[in-house]
Amino acid sequence: MKRKWRFIGMLTALTLLLVTMSSCGTKSALSDQNVLQNDIKSNTITWGVKADTKLFGLMDIKNSKVQGFEIDMAKALTKEILGKDGKAVFVPVTSQTRVPLLRNGNIDAIIATMTITPEREKQVDFTKSYFNAGQAILVKKGSPIHSVKDLNKKGAVVLGVTGSNSVQNIGTYAPKAKVLQLSDYAQALTALKSGQGQALTTDNGILFGMSVENPGYVVVGGSFTKEPYGIAVDQGQTKFKNRLNKALRAVEKDGTYNKILKKWFGNVKGFNYEEMKRS
Structure with missing residues (x-):
């Protein structure tokens, strides 16, 4: 088991090195x-x-x-x-x-x-x-949050993915909300299920996919941005x-x-x- 995790760690480090090296300089390959x-x-x-x-x-x-x-x-x-x-x-x-x-x-x-x-x-x-997507929010069924406006309530934690423009948009549409960024959608959904946040935000098409796999969670409030x-x-x-x-x-x-x-x-x-x- 230790060998397996050591290999995964080395692979991850190599991937990060590749991405870092490719980001250096202004001219692409x-x-x-x-x-x-x-x-x-x-x-x-x-x-x-x-x-x-x-x-x-x-x-x-x-x-x-x-x-x-x-x-x-x-x-x-x-x-x-x-x-x-x-x-x-x-x-x-x-x-x-x-x-x-x-x-x-x-x-x-x-x-x-x-x-x-x-x-x-x-x-x-x-x-x-x-x-033509649009940003929306995913919440647990029965949640008191019904739209992005509800996220603006003091203390609301919104989950998003690092590198997406969704987390930046929350700063505009719900400036009082706290944003917790995860590395990918799987981690963000896991965080929502474990109660680390009250809502997950990204484009509606992606959220519909999550709701299909997780019937206990629903997309609410409609889209509040345009995301082509x-x-x-x-x-x-x-x-x-x-x-x-x-x-x-x-x-x-x-x-x-x-x-x-x-x-x-x-x-x-x-x-x-x-x-x-x-x-």
Whole structure:
């Protein structure tokens, strides 16, 4: 057992070192490369995806494969760009690691519940939005908290994930609330269940996924921000970004997008599938 934890510790330290090294300097490893051209040559696109987020990207422990809406979208976009034999490779990322891994060349693009914001546009380039999310809160059934306004009550503790813009938004919409940041959504949900906070906040699509797996918890109050998700590529990869946008338009036009959306969200209670459909 000690050997197992020693190995995990070494692996974690190595990962952190990789991310730290890739964050140093202003020029990314991809800046002098043509990512689209390289992907066409290798017939492969490597995607940074979430592996801990129900409905969007979640690791299936039975087959060790990541499954979800963004995974299916990445596969569809890969086929659209590279053809039916094109390969999509998936690398799990977190809110903290996704940009460093992109800039270091470990992944070609990020499709991982990443909201398009002016601050992030200083680091990466985004495609047009592929999912219009909105920030909301998840609480235990029967909670006296019914909206973000209730979080503003003195002493309310809100759980969020480090590196997400959700925790920053709480400072605007519930300035009196205390925010406890965890490293990922699994830890944040565990903290909510153990009573370390009264609510968990992030984008509504992610929270709906949590409520599906945990019927004792519900999304309340509706959305109080707009959080459009975009695919992120390294700055300067304009040809790749334009090709991704073209592929997005194609899968929307031929109905592939709506099929994938319905597969993952069509039967989720509280989610407005009709409003999210693309023509």
